[in-house]
Amino acid sequence: MAELENLYDAFSRYPYTEVRKHVISFNYLHFLNGKLMGSFKFKDDGYSVRYYKDGVLYFSSSHRLEDLKNVNEYKVPGWEGGYDDTEPKDGEYEIKEVKPFDLMSVEEKVSYFKGLYDSIKEIPSVVSITFSYSESVEEKEIIVNNAKIRGRVPRLYVGVSLVIKENNRTATAFYEQGGSGGLELLDKMNLEEFINEKARAVTEVLRKGKSFGERVTDVVLSNMLSGIMAHESVGHPFEADRVLGREFAQAGFSYLNSFKGKIGSDVVTVIDDPTILGSGGFYKIDDEGIEARPKYLIKDGNVNELLHDRFSSVKFNTKSNGSARSAGFDREPLIRMSNTFFKPGNMSFDELIEDVKEGVYIKSYMEWNIDDMRLGQRYVGLEAYEIKNGEIGEPVLFPVLQGKTYELLRSIDAVDNTLVFYPGTCGKGDPDQGVPVWLGGPNMRLRNVRIKVMVNE
8 A cells, every 4th residue: 555655645736636556367267068268367457546636537547656656637628527525435345255266276167167068968959058257356455535445356257158959949048147255156156057957948948939929918027137127227327427428429328318207116116236245246435435335226216316426426416425436447437336226025926926817927038128328128038938827837939028218117016025136247438347247136027018929930
């Protein structure tokens, strides 16, 4: 921290000064059909300084600390009109590995994934299997207006892609698992059982899945679908800088600029919470020294708050809620999601479906699309089933759900008591910043929505 203090002293005359040392160590392995196809290991480390002066926010970064002590000012006026002067918080946060990554050698990890492939290849319908495995450790030291912050978060991630062919139909199924911690996460994933179950379920959909054309009916979305909806349909359009138009050229705008009224039903509450231990988007203090807390973006169907940093909050006459994160030393902190999810309720899954006379349960998806206002969206189901008289029935082939965000949110009349998270990497900014997140929620029941079941022969 001493070297960072010297850098801070060079800029401490400004009303807002933030200096950061940011280190990410990363190991990656990629497998195709049991063979190691590629691997790399790198360490990305460096320093940055950001300060506010005369209505302008300056940012510079370098691998070398010495390069930043006399930076040239690059001025882009007209965006920041002030900043939230909340006193920054001193503190440390860390996720400790129960089993450090180096307890397994590279050879042992290769052998582990080779064994996984050998167990799954026995399923005749599986054409190919791809594994992506990564482990990383992110470390930050930050000084914001004399407050000192340290953070250390190790993360583990596994991505699985299955190409499955059955009954002259083909589908690609993709699944992700991961969070913050060490190799103990790999133990908890039970990947052999998980992948075998998913492969056999998708095979049954391809073998027996039927089409019924297009209809208005009830739809139950799984935790996986509620997670992607929370992230894409609520999280992104609730980023205050996107509402203000800063993301317009790269990623679009937000429907909140023109939206009026209640956005969802009474059972719809969407939260972004970086403080969840073990989560992909975990932190306790953001990169501007603001203490993290759960943010209730939608509460009981009503728009409640946006995701803010110090510089957007003043434009809305409010305070930062600790949403500033950077992806690396050479990226400025931006307003980012962390762990975004629909709040679960008190109902069991059986209770959720028991009064559905006719409907569709979409358990996983293979495709989603959304427009640049985050208003119109479309989900193509992969593993999906009919619901008949309150019971799960036969497989349905590739159901398509589409509609406007507020229409879908208002159609949710019940959510169950489960809460399942899925890892993701959220992209934003120019140059691009990919940060780890979680997305999740309960199973949700939507009443009287339009769905189309496709035919793929």
